[in-house]
Amino acid sequence: MQTIDILAVNEDEASKLIGVSVSSLQKMRMRGDGPPYAKVGQRVRYRPSDLAAFVASRIVRSTSEQVAA
Template identity: 45%
Template sequence: MAPESPMGTKQAANYLGLSKSTVEKLRHFGGGPRYLKLGHLVRYRPADLDEWMTERLIGSTSEKPATAGSD
């Protein structure tokens, strides 16, 4: 089975349930999913979007989200 094709910002935003502008801001300011830069095109791999969402899973309201670099 071939891996899923990378998608543009609009498709990635739909996949994540976010607005296109939110995904663009995350890319610009940091904290968003990994992406590919192919010339002037920005592409997101579904596996990277899934990984980014998984990193944000919270088990209860008393848990704090993990921050980058915390162990």
């Protein structure tokens, strides 16, 4: 049996994967401080690898650390 890697997910799936609301994800996209995305026609899609990298870039060790935008 052959497996197929998922190339991209929609914003509903992306928001669940990174733990934010769809509205927050849309606002981050508008401000330009969210994960990279692709436009496929009228649809917005996120690569799982980009979502993982986005979360990894926000890892902090204490509450006094500032997360880079």
